[in-house]
Amino acid sequence: MNPNRRFKDEIYDQFSRIGKAVSSPKRLELLDILCQGERTVENLANETSLTIANTSQHLQVLKNSRLVEQEKKGLYVVYRPAPMVCEFFLSMRKVAENRIAEIEQIKNRFLEGKKGMESIDRDALIKRIQKEEVTILDVRPPEEFRAGHIKGAVSVPLKELGLMLTKLPKNKEIVAYCRGPYCVLSVEAVQLLNEKGYHAVRLEEGVQDWRAMGLPVASGE
């Protein structure tokens, strides 16, 4: 075969390694979670309802295409996204949201089931922050809050929301967020809060989106 053709084929073969890595829904889910912070295999398996062996296998596909890195910490193996990968994931999500009409439909159908659920986006939240007082709630697990959160947000993991209710102000509006537009933690949080008489709304964006917009993100406690 002519050497130019060979060269091209080799190059596109390499490019396709990235594509193959993100061609499986389960691997996308794993990547999405990893972009919130590093995780062990067991941890990822629990969140995705995959078996441990299957999770490990998917993680190795991601590792072989260089989208994640792994580090052994004692008895555990911790995985984290490689640099640039989360930006790439966001860019892929953006194309999907803009081009695939089914995504909007699936989201609407899901949210219709949750009556009274109000979602706001980044712009609307920024306006409210300036105009009136709002409490921003990060309802993800505490490790994810520590790894990075919207500046000014308070960590109230969904699991502890029930216990923390009394500490929240009833007169202020509450904005809850989690991992992004397709994460349901904030959906459940807002439902619970509204049932209990608070005025809560859901922020669509996650920390990654917030950061990508150039908005302030903090980490640690």
Add this chain to the structure above:
Amino acid sequence: MNPNRRFKDEIYDQFSRIGKAVSSPKRLELLDILCQGERTVENLANETSLTIANTSQHLQVLKNSRLVEQEKKGLYVVYRPAPMVCEFFLSMRKVAENRIAEIEQIKNRFLEGKKGMESIDRDALIKRIQKEEVTILDVRPPEEFRAGHIKGAVSVPLKELGLMLTKLPKNKEIVAYCRGPYCVLSVEAVQLLNEKGYHAVRLEEGVQDWRAMGLPVASGE
């Protein structure tokens, strides 16, 4: 199954449609070409050394994942990339280049075979444009030049380069470019020019990269 899990699965299934589309080397090659401008099926089949039927099949995969759009023009069907797709492709290429070491190796091995081949990047070219006079040559087929080219470049398709040699200035440096870092048209052009006594170098970036940097791009003749 619990409705939250169902929702997540449906969403990631949709996201993976984009991933599946870019998981095949041949489809990536097709996308890369399409990002230079619209094409007919036959046209694409010729450039990729695929059969017509196979090309058509791949294009339909791309269409079903909404990455390309199609339009019937008389006897031909013309395909073009959907909005945002070329940006996404660039973002994927960037991850691949930065994460997959093999790509650099393949490129180096290929260019080693072409002795005396000098490549420069955008920054180096900009400096030379300011300091000394250079002639910028777009060696892609004329339709691609018309669809968009680096401002100030002259269209000299590789196929006609042999005939146009006399019209090129021997004392000025010549910078040839084509579709991007992995396109070989400019490699062949620079080889020919250097053999004939010109001082020619290859620009790595293509028009897409140029545009993505915010640098001036023109279209038409």
Add this chain to the structure above:
DNA sequence: TTACTATTCAATTAATCGCTTGAATAATAG
């Protein structure tokens, strides 16, 4: 109408992929 061209469809084959299962490995604790 008929002939011709560009593209798509349909059926087939070989290769690859996702997931499961059970065994193997590696680090730690007693």
Add this chain to the structure above:
DNA sequence: CTATTATTCAAGCGATTAATTGAATAGTAA
């Protein structure tokens, strides 16, 4: 040392995919 825990490996099954081939469709021209 043995037992325990987290992860990976290896084999196997069914489903999906890429590429080939030949037939079918759609638009154009005589």
